Amino acid sequence: MSTRHIVAGTRLGPVTLVARGGTIAGLYFRHHVRRPPQEAFGPEVTDSTDALLNEAVRQLGDYLAGRRRQFGLPLAAEGDAFQHAVWDIVKAVQCGDTTTYGRIAEQVGDRRLAQRVGRAVGANPLCIFVPCHRVVGADGSLTGYAGGLKRKQALLEIEEPSAARAGRLF
DSSP: OOEEEEEEOOTTSOEEEEEETTEEEEEEETTOTTOOOGGGGOSBOOGGGOHHHHHHHHHHHHHHTTSOSSOOOOBOOOOOHHHHHHHHHHHTSOTTOOEEHHHHHHHHTOGGGHHHHHHHHHTOTBBTTBOGGGEEOTTSOOOOOTTOHHHHHHHHHHHSOHHHHHHOOO
């Protein structure tokens, strides 16, 4: 059984985790903008029968509960060379920090590539594990997230440093 999936209930709603062989290849919300067709996920398994997916569910639950700041899972996203370059930069953004599409474009070689960077970020099949929610607009605004802006805001709030949280007026 190479490709398989599990659906996990989370505080952000149901999440489909997809494994291919010994790697995690996808994390999708029910109404994910670029969600592949269901048949691409392979058969559904239970956490008691798949150690890798069970561990992914556990780590995701710990992260959403504020007990984990990074993941220790073997990841394998399908994408082209440019997308992988962008996703590698996104993976390096630390929990509690953000970056912008423009900064990532500069890191891949040309600030004028910001829109292309945005498309690559939006095509990330491993949202949360490859933390594309940490990419914001140039003015700090919440822009685009395949799982929806409410989820993006919730994820950023989970990661918000306690000192910043204490200083908020809302």
